[in-house]
Amino acid sequence: MKRTLISASAGLLLTGLATAVQAQFEPQGLYSSRALFDAEVHFEAAPDSQPGEVVDILLGDDRQVHAIVVRPDANLVENGDYLVITNAHYRLINYEDDGETVHDIIVDADPESLEAMPRYDQEWWDMARERTREAWHSAGEGADSAWQQTRRGADRVGEGAEQAWERTQEGAERAGRTISETLDRWTNN
Template identity: 70%
Template sequence: MIPSRLTRTALVASTGLLVAGLAIGVQAQFEAQGLYSARDILDAEVHFESAPEGQPSEVADILLGDDRKVHAIVVDTHDSVGQNGDTLVITNQHYRLVNFEEEGETQHDIIVGTDAEALEAMPRYDQEWMNTARQRAREAWDSAGEGAESAWHQTREGLERIGEGAESAWERTQEGAERAGRRISETLDEWTRDSEN
């Protein structure tokens, strides 16, 4: 870890320089990057607004749905964050990605914007959680997707080989997949909210 990076991020979290877009000479970028590398996200430092003095945590995994979209990240928390070093599941609504230039390259930090109480209520990641989440997400997909196949298994080319009506079948599949993807996110968010209560 580069000490200046820790100092920069702590200052950003505690003084609000991020809003102004500057942090010790580094220009924060909020415009879309267009395409992101999962490897870069896995290398990103994770900082918690509820623990601005805490050491950076690490992204352990990225959870994708049958719609091939990110629905949550899994974070190994540093002991200084106050979560006993637990591995947390953090859904998309609870974090944001910050892009910045460092030594001529685009880098990323992840900022988790929840208070300490909400953070304590976040699901802890283990095999039992994953099995239950997988089942809930599958049920959400089935109930909202109206028979849409997993985007991992279905391709437009495959549908086009079917013949007449392939275009409308593809559109129905896409619409079902989009509905189902939204339902997967809603299911994980509801589960997180239920944990908070």
């Protein structure tokens, strides 16, 4: 599976991640995707296992992080499968090491929940995209894709643009919650 975030994502600072993480020390406010790809992933269900690694970060049309994809230690899952971990199941720990901020991700899941987490493969990806697209559209009026709105925003000027942006933000927030709820429900079934 190709990484959906390539070198361009390294510069993207993910403000949406702040809602899904808890900082051990002072929150940073913004997080670099490059730093998160370097984070070690630890599983509460298997404290003695080797750390996993983040291989992808899944964003919705609302430009928020909705899940991470993790390659766990080979002893945790069969066939070297990658796991999709929604925001409700992980937290970010920040700490200082030789003057540098280091991130670790802690997966809060018991062994049964860990086993039930979806595997990141083409079938899951296709189904998740379809379900989140449906969730986005069902969220209602004003839920234009924040990605699309950003492209069109440069073409709009004046008060009308500001009002349109506010409606888009409100719709995107509503749709983002719907996407997260859809992924969580689907993941937990």
